[in-house]
Every structure is written in structure tokens, then in C-alpha cells.
Amino acid sequence: MNRSVPYTFPxxxxxxxxxxxxxxxxxxxxxxxxxxHRAGAEALRRTVEAxxxxxxxxxxxxxxxxxxxNRPKEEVGALMQLLRTWLRSEMRRCVDNGVRVTFIGxxxxxPRLLLxxxxxxxxxxAPGARLHLRLAVDYSAxxxxxxxxxxxxxxxxxAALSHALGSPDVDLLIRTGGEQRLSDFLLWECAYAxxxxxxxxxxxxxxxxxxxxxxxxxxxxxxxxxxxxVVSSRG
Ligand code: IPE
Ligand code: IPE
Ligand code: MG
Numbered sequence: 666m667n668r669s670v671p672y673t674f675p676x677x678x679x680x681x682x683x684x685x686x687x688x689x690x691x692x693x694x695x696x697x698x699x700x701x702h703r704a705g706a707e708a709l710r711r712t713v714e715a716x717x718x719x720x721x722x723x724x725x726x727x728x729x730x731x732x733x734x735n736r737p738k739e740e741v742g743a744l745m746q747l748l749r750t751w752l753r754s755e756m757r758r759c760v761d762n763g764v765r766v767t768f769i770g771x772x773x774x775x776p777r778l779l780l781x782x783x784x785x786x787x788x789x790x791a792p793g794a795r796l797h798l799r800l801a802v803d804y805s806a807x808x809x810x811x812x813x814x815x816x817x818x819x820x821x822x823x824a825a826l827s828h829a830l831g832s833p834d835v836d837l838l839i840r841t842g843g844e845q846r847l848s849d850f851l852l853w854e855c856a857y858a859x860x861x862x863x864x865x866x867x868x869x870x871x872x873x874x875x876x877x878x879x880x881x882x883x884x885x886x887x888x889x890x891x892x893x894x895v896v897s898s899r900g
Pocket of ligand 1: 688729733744842
């Protein structure tokens with residue numbers, strides 16, 4: 666890290682993506698589901714680059730839900746292996762591009778070999794100040810909320826719970842693959858998120874798709890329970 670450059674937190678919005686549709690992408694091509702997951706990992710690489718270019722401050726992506734353990738063990742094993750490969754190939758690129766990578770979700774059920782790779786990635790990329798990429802792996806919003814609420818000394822108010830979850834509120838939630846549900850992702854943080862659903866399957870998601878989602882986000886009026894700006898300015 667260049668010590669003469671002060672560390673700054675990324676500014677810009679917090680976008681979150683439910684990266685869905687890998688299996689259907691493969692199925693349509695007569696390929697095994699794993700081919701869809703591989704193509705999905707490529708889409709993640711492209712999207713991280715696009716997110717840096719398009720000025721997103723924090724990007725949280727849903728890579729593996731706690732309920733995904735219910736999939737066949739071959740698929741789960743392949744996904745864990747893919748994550749290891751992704752960590753190996755992308756860590757350098759993230760360091761070079763100023764991307765700080767952290768993981769959210771449980772770590773105690775992940776393959777042991779993954780843990781040192783995750784920790785190394787988090788510490789090597791820690792100085793990155795252009796984009797904070799958060800990878801949700803073995804993640805369940807409901808379990809995370811329960812865990813935060815049960816912590817000894819936990820205080821039951823909004824600010825304390827947000828702090829315990831360690832996550833800023835989500836501004837824009839994108840889900841690819843056509844489904845219109847949250848599937849236990851960032852339930853607390855999405856209280857006022859703008860929701861954007863696209864039928865595009867995740868492996869096909871491009872920089873152009875991200876910029877379309879952002880354009881729609883910036884065209885929306887967020888009211889947070891208040892009145893439209895035009896009404897409130899009239900008094
Ligand atoms: C998302 O794609 C990736 C993970 C959940 C790990 P899917 O594997 O859910 O793809 P579809 O929904 O079956 O097409
Ligand atoms: C959500 O997708 C989890 C991830 C994208 C990692 P799923 O495919 O598991 O969600 P459901 O089963 O369609 O709700
Ligand atoms: Mg799916």
C-alpha cells in the first residue's frame with residue numbers, strides 16, 4: 666500500500682446482486698450446470714470491473730446461500746472449487762484495481778482449504794479504496810439477524826442492529842434470471858432498496874446491463890416514506 670495516499674472509504678451507492686440463472690443458461694445450451702457456474706464466475710469478473718468504472722462504492726453479491734447446501738453434493742463441491750479458483754485468479758486483479766474484497770456469511774461450514782484463501786484475499790485487498798466487493802457465501806439474512814440479536818449485550822435498536830450486521834443499507838438490488846424474490850438476501854439492509862429484476866441470465870449479464878440498471882435507479886424517486894419532492898417543496 667502506498668502510505669502517502671490516505672485511506673478513503675469508497676463513496677458511491679451500495680448495489681447488491683442476486684446472481685441467478687446459471688443453471689438455466691447451461692441447460693439452454695445442453696451443457697452441465699457446472700458450465701453455467703463457470704460462465705457465472707466470468708460474469709462476476711466483468712461486473713466487478715464495470716462496477717469500478719461505473720462508480721459503485723459497495724457491491725454485495727450473492728454467490729452461495731445457506732439454502733444452497735440442499736443442492737446435490739456434486740454441484741456444491743463444484744461451486745466450492747470454483748470459488749477457490751476465483752480467489753486464486755482474481756485476487757491479484759482486485760489488488761491492482763483497488764477492489765477491497767470481504768466475505769459475509771458463515772465460515773464454519775466451508776471446506777477448510779477455502780478459509781486460508783479467503784483470509785489471504787481479505788487481507789491482501791484490504792487497502793483497496795475504489796470498490797468494496799462483498800461476497801455472500803453460506804449466507805442467510807435471517808440467520809445473520811438472529812445471530813446479531815442473540816449476541817451478548819446486543820442492543821435492540823435500528824442503528825445498533827445495522828452496526829452489528831456491518832453493512833450499509835442497500836440502494837439498488839438487482840436480481841438476474843427472471844425470478845422476483847429475495848431468497849433470504851440482505852433482508853434488513855434492503856428495507857428501502859430499489860428493486861430491479863431482469864430476465865437476463867447471470868452468465869449473460871454485461872457492463873451495459875449494469876449501466877441500464879443504474880440509469881433506472883437514478884431515474885427513480887426515493888421517498889423513504891415522505892412525499893414526492895414536487896409536493897413537499899410546494900408545502
Ligand atoms: C445461481 O444460479 C447460482 C447459485 C445459486 C449458486 P442457479 O444455479 O440458481 O441457476 P438457476 O436458477 O438454476 O438457473
Ligand atoms: C439465490 O438463488 C441464491 C444465489 C443466487 C446464490 P437460488 O436459485 O438459490 O434461489 P431460489 O431457490 O430460486 O429462491
Ligand atoms: Mg436459481
